[in-house]
Amino acid sequence: MWRRGLPDDSALQGSRRRRHTVQDPRPGDLAPAPDNAPDAHPPEAPLTAWPDARRIAARAARAAPARAAAPVLRALDDALGHVLAEPLTALTDLPPFDTSAMDGWALAGPGPWRLTAGRSGRGILAGTGVVEPLSDGHAVQIATGARIPPGATAVLRSEYGADTGDGWLYAAKAPQPVGFGQDIRPRGQECRSGDLLLPAGTRVTPAVLGLAAAAGYDELATVRRPRVEVLVLGDELLHRGLPREGGIRDALGPMLGPWLRALGAEVSSTRRIADEADALYAAIDGSSADLVVTTGGTAAGPVDHVHPTLHRLGAELLVDGVEVRPGHPMLLARLAPERHLVGLPGNPLAAVSGLLTLAEPLLRTLTGRPEPERRPAPLAEAVSGHPHNTRLVPVTFRYDEARPLRFSGPAMLRGVAVADALAVIPPGGAGRGTEVEVLELPWSSGTGGTGGSGQDDDDDGIPTQEGHA
Ligand SMILES: Nc1nc2c(c(=O)[nH]1)N[C@H]1C(S)=C(S)[C@@H](COP(=O)(O)OP(=O)(O)OC[C@H]3O[C@@H](n4cnc5c(N)ncnc54)[C@H](O)[C@@H]3O)O[C@H]1N2
Ligand code: MOO
Numbered sequence: 510m511w512r513r514g515l516p517d518d519s520a521l522q523g524s525r526r527r528r529h530t531v532q533d534p535r536p537g538d539l540a541p542a543p544d545n546a547p548d549a550h551p552p553e554a555p556l557t558a559w560p561d562a563r564r565i566a567a568r569a570a571r572a573a574p575a576r577a578a579a580p581v582l583r584a585l586d587d588a589l590g591h592v593l594a595e596p597l598t599a600l601t602d603l604p605p606f607d608t609s610a611m612d613g614w615a616l617a618g619p620g621p622w623r624l625t626a627g628r629s630g631r632g633i634l635a636g637t638g639v640v641e642p643l644s645d646g647h648a649v650q651i652a653t654g655a656r657i658p659p660g661a662t663a664v665l666r667s668e669y670g671a672d673t674g675d676g677w678l679y680a681a682k683a684p685q686p687v688g689f690g691q692d693i694r695p696r697g698q699e700c701r702s703g704d705l706l707l708p709a710g711t712r713v714t715p716a717v718l719g720l721a722a723a724a725g726y727d728e729l730a731t732v733r734r735p736r737v738e739v740l741v742l743g744d745e746l747l748h749r750g751l752p753r754e755g756g757i758r759d760a761l762g763p764m765l766g767p768w769l770r771a772l773g774a775e776v777s778s779t780r781r782i783a784d785e786a787d788a789l790y791a792a793i794d795g796s797s798a799d800l801v802v803t804t805g806g807t808a809a810g811p812v813d814h815v816h817p818t819l820h821r822l823g824a825e826l827l828v829d830g831v832e833v834r835p836g837h838p839m840l841l842a843r844l845a846p847e848r849h850l851v852g853l854p855g856n857p858l859a860a861v862s863g864l865l866t867l868a869e870p871l872l873r874t875l876t877g878r879p880e881p882e883r884r885p886a887p888l889a890e891a892v893s894g895h896p897h898n899t900r901l902v903p904v905t906f907r908y909d910e911a912r913p914l915r916f917s918g919p920a921m922l923r924g925v926a927v928a929d930a931l932a933v934i935p936p937g938g939a940g941r942g943t944e945v946e947v948l949e950l951p952w953s954s955g956t957g958g959t960g961g962s963g964q965d966d967d968d969d970g971i972p973t974q975e976g977h978a
Contacts, residue, residue, distance in 0.1 A: 563867075566866070580731060590771075597705075597724065603723060604698060617645050617647050623676060657693055662689050665691075735775065735799040740804070741759055742784060745757060768951070772873075774875075802868060833898055838859075886945065892932070897936050900933075903927075931947065933946040
């Protein structure tokens, strides 16, 4: 039987207990399942509503150490993917000096202009440190990005002027008169020294690295990444080769480390733990990670040791089961004031659901990242719902619509492997065209409409769900 109770239920704290109401059956009250119940197990204790579970996870770690710790200074080439611990303020004006926007000639006053060769004899090149002033009626050849000489009033593009070889420059077929400041990027056009370029909490992307370098940075102050340890439970799991003798391949070990890193974590290790209560106890007790993520063992089968072990450790259960399919046995516990554990169910897509429901909001807080903007998308086809629970359904974006994918049963990864996002289907389901919230996957462009999901264009629209789990 699947039950979520601890040996001593009085140890339960938090949402599970708070959500008991007069109508709610208490743990142990085996109320008969309602006729429309989609699954066999009785609702022994109320689960946490899916939006509440995400909120609880996001708030659980508010004062956690990763955020409060001193920032880590990282060289630019080591900062990609980290989060700025401090605002990025410009260390210089940009551009740092008046700059030519085009290859051509710097001019002083109206033409024609007497040509000068400049110090180099090749005009003014980008990178020239000191440039001689230009007097009225004179022109000097100039390269894109070169410093504008004092006295210059405009730049004439090379294709709009003619050097007749007699030492004079004429404006030829200028589409518009050469105006003051034309094709000159004035100093400070993009920013002044001290301007705020990016707020703390910004994720360092390749473009951020470029901006930081342009603005004078050699290293960036980044938030210390929360340390995460992954414990994979399940004696049936094989780590090489084909499934054999009842064993199956561990799909979560290879998936979770990189996924957690994409969510901003530093994954210290992914360890396989035997299905023994003492082994799990020792692994959790001996971990110093900010977040321990376990997989499997959340239910109440004979070797499901997560609940009893948390009880033995004196952990506080903040979320013990969530009204979401797949993944409802997921849990969040506080091991110590600044250390948490997310228990992911063993079914692989259920584990993804737990990752996005509990680990993602917690890591978002720990890494100081803002809540992603909610971007609803219309469903390309109707999706059936669970009567009481939220469903998370892998979708791909096509022509700005969220298209549910096949092979999205709780034990399957074939759908999510080509998904751009998980659509949040409210209890009762959602009709075609209904705008639903989507949880984008860290590697998804999120723009939709471009295909690229690898799904077959001739997909036949066969119902996309395996069932309600
Ligand atoms: N009587 C009931 N039994 C179950 C219920 C229920 O409501 N009543 N819920 C089911 C649901 S839903 C889920 S999800 C699972 C959660 O179980 P556990 O978290 O205890 O996970 P396990 O029993 O260890 O494994 C479940 C399943 O997943 C496979 N698995 C586990 N780890 C991996 C891995 N790393 N890679 C690939 N596959 C993995 C495992 O072999 C099992 O097939 O409980 C249901 N039971
Ligand atoms: O909730 Mo279970 O997660 O397989 O569907």
